[in-house]
Amino acid sequence: MVRTVLALVLLALPASSLELTERQVRLERELTPQSASKVAEELFKLDAAGQEPILLFINTRSGYAPAAMVVVDAIRSLKSKVHAVIQPEAFGVGAIVAVHCEKRFAFQSATVVFGKLSYDSEKVMKDEPPLPVAAADAYVDRTWASAGKRIGLSGADLEKKAEAGWVLTADEAKAAGVVTDLVDRVDWVELIIETVEVKKTATLKSKGPATDVKDSAVLPGGGK
Numbered sequence: 001m002v003r004t005v006l007a008l009v010l011l012a013l014p015a016s017s018l019e020l021t022e023r024q025v026r027l028e029r030e031l032t033p034q035s036a037s038k039v040a041e042e043l044f045k046l047d048a049a050g051q052e053p054i055l056l057f058i059n060t061r062s063g064y065a066p067a068a069m070v071v072v073d074a075i076r077s078l079k080s081k082v083h084a085v086i087q088p089e090a091f092g093v094g095a096i097v098a099v100h101c102e103k104r105f106a107f108q109s110a111t112v113v114f115g116k117l118s119y120d121s122e123k124v125m126k127d128e129p130p131l132p133v134a135a136a137d138a139y140v141d142r143t144w145a146s147a148g149k150r151i152g153l154s155g156a157d158l159e160k161k162a163e164a165g166w167v168l169t170a171d172e173a174k175a176a177g178v179v180t181d182l183v184d185r186v187d188w189v190e191l192i193i194e195t196v197e198v199k200k201t202a203t204l205k206s207k208g209p210a211t212d213v214k215d216s217a218v219l220p221g222g223g224k
Contacts, residue, residue: 016105016181016182016183016184016185017183017184017185017186017187018085018105018181018183018185018186018187019187019188019189020055020186020187020188020189021052021053021055021188021189021190021191022191023046023050023052023053023054023055023080023191024054024055024056024057025039025042025043025046025054025055025056025057026039026056026057026059027039027056027057027058027059027060027071027094027097028059028060029059029060029061029062030060030061030062030063031060031062031063031064031067031068031071031093031094031097032063032064032067033064033066033067033070035063035067036063036066036067036068036070036071037070039056039070039071039074040070040071040073040074043056043071043074043075043078043082044074044078046080047078047079047080050080050191051079051080052080052191053080053081053082053083053102053103054078054080054081054082054083055082055083055085056075056082056083056084056085056097056101057085057087058084058085058086058087058090058094058097058098059086059087059088059089059090059094060089060090060091060092060093060094060097061089061091061092061094062091062092062093063092063093063094064093064117064118064119064120064121065093065096065117065118065119065139065140065143066119066120066139067093068093068096068097068143069096069143069146071097072096072097072100072146075097075100075101076100081102081103082101082102083101083102083103083104083105084097084098084101084103084104084105084179085105085107085183086098086104086105086106086107086110086112086170086179087106087107087110088107088109088110088111089110089111089112089113090110090111090112090113091111091112091113091115092113092114092115092116092117093117095112095113095114095147095178096117096143096147098112098178098179099147099150099151099178100146100147100150103180103181104173104178104179104180104181105179105180105181105182105183106170106173106174106179106181106182106183107170107182107183108170108182108183108184109170110169110170110173110179111167111168111169111170112167112168112170112173112178112179113165113166113167113168114158114161114162114165114166115162115165115166116162116163117140117143117144117159117162118140119131119136119137119139119140120136141155141159142155144156144158144159144162151176151177151178152177170182
């Protein structure tokens with residue numbers, strides 16, 4: 001009976017249209033410190049070019065907590081709003097980045113998965129000198145807390161769900177507040193780019209005695 005009611009609720013969830021513009025950034029399969037820096041740079045450039053929302057397309061399966069937070073910190077510092085677009089999947093760090101966006105759009109076939117977060121690869125953690133495990137664990141805890149706050153959960157509760165593998169369809173993610181909008185239509189919006197002409201003037205300076213206009217004037221009768 002409970003399952004039947006839940007199914008009815010999910011079917012009743014409203015969908016919405018997604019307005020596409022050329023202001024897009026893509027977060028691909030693996031989110032590493034290098035790819036995160038590239039995404040952040042692209043976000044900064046688009047933000048400097050205008051104030052319209054930036055669409056962050058997420059299709060991510062793996063990565064590390066610090067890389068996710070590089071992107072999150074970039075999103076927080078922008079004047080432009082960032083809207084996540086999940087197509088087809090946001091796994092692990094992809095889900096972390098998504099929930100930090102102003103709006104989270106998910107296509108009907110999309111999947112969101114919260115799983116165990118890693119600070120870095122095992123190889124890097126074991127390098128000499130090794131990374132302090134306590135510091136890495138504290139960083140991951142802060143990441144969970146930040147993401148949990150965005151969807152009304154404590155960091156501990158979100159981590160607990162993730163440890164068990166919290167797998168959500170688009171409908172389930174919408175019901176849980178993980179995504180804000182389900183996409184049933186896509187519209188292309190042509191942005192109007194305003195061109196401002198900047199004129200420069202140059203002032204020429206030369207050394208020499210200043211000329212007194214009155215003294216150099218020709219007086220009536222030919223005198224000066």
